[in-house]
Amino acid sequence: MGVILEPLLWCIKYRPKNWDEFVGQESTISHLKSFAESNTLPNMIFYGPTGTGKTSAADVFSKAILGSSLEANFKSLNIRDIWFMSLTDAKRTVQDLAKLGREERSELEEYMSIVYREANDALKLKGRTSPPNRSQLLQEAIRFFASTSTVTDEKIKILVLDEADALSHSMQQALRRTMELYSDACRFILITPSLSGWSPAIISRCSVLKFPQLTEEEIVAHIMDIAKKENVTLEPDAGPAIARESEGDLRRAINLLQIIATNDSNVTEDDVYTYSETTLNRTTREIVSLTIDGSYQDARKMMR
Ligand SMILES: Nc1ncnc2c1ncn2[C@@H]1O[C@H](COP(=O)(O)OP(=O)(O)OP(=O)(O)O)[C@@H](O)[C@H]1O
Ligand SMILES: [Mg+2]
DSSP states (O other): OOOOOOOOOOOHTSSSSSGGGOOOOOOHHHHHHHHHTTTTOOOOEEEOOOTSSSHHHHHHHHHHHHHHHHHHHHEEEEEEHHHHHHHHHHHHOOOHHHOOGGSSSSSSHHHHHHHHHHHHHHHHHOOOSOOOHHHHHHHHHHHHHSOOOOOOOOOOEEEEEEEEGOOOOOHHHHHHHHHHTTTTTTTEEEEESSSHHHEEEEEEETTEEEOOOOOOHHHHHHHHHHHTTTTTTTTTHHHHHHHHHTTTOHHHHHHHHHHHHHHHEOOHHHHHHHHHHHHHHHHHHHHHHHHHHHHHHHHHHHHO
């Protein structure tokens, strides 16, 4: 089986580009729509399990609010990506990066090279001689975009912090201060799987919007729609099987459909179980737990 390149991934091709393209999430989408229509832009937290439309909704909402000034006044930072970025990479200058080909440098690397210098200069001003550490860099990455003035007539900017659950407690405190300090110029959309671990001080400053797991019916309807557009035949039991295997995660459902359809444009229920990672994972989990529980014979039966 060949690797499917990113632009050809159906979950990217069918990423919602406007409110009508969202599946489920009616109450959340209607809140966001009315915020956008009344030009209301609070700080927000989007929370819910993976593959339910959080990042897509942040994009569509920001586009609805900022319109043509989106490019200048919108930024999305993935907190985990920044946290795990190597300091050596972050340290590269804009000139170093310019020497690399367009394909070899990412937008985040370019941004972090500016952030590194800002953080370094700020430390020098305070009389420190050591270079910025990871958490100083992350704080500066957030502060830098929030603090720079808007380029266009638009008065407000939007900063999306994706995978914001990776912020430690002390970084959450720093974020709260940044949110307050730049509240005239920048609004934040924080994206996280759940609210646990979040400081009440941050939660109380945000409109909190929940993205619940999608239902099997919603997933089946969406999968059937994509199958039709892609000329894939879904046998009657295959759609519900994909929905069950993907456990409310629409990205996983679309990926599973695409992987199966790449091999055979007639998708059967059996194909779903053959290609589904969850079934394999679940079987492994069952074997392990049977072994731990002492039912070694039963575990052996499953392994055969
Ligand atoms: N509610 C939805 N309506 C339509 N498509 C969706 C929805 N949720 C997810 N998808 C599909 O799944 C893909 C991933 O969605 P998205 O990135 O918005 O999810 P997420 O909630 O941010 O997930 P994660 O927590 O893993 O980042 C989208 O590109 C889209 O194809
Ligand atoms: Mg996301």
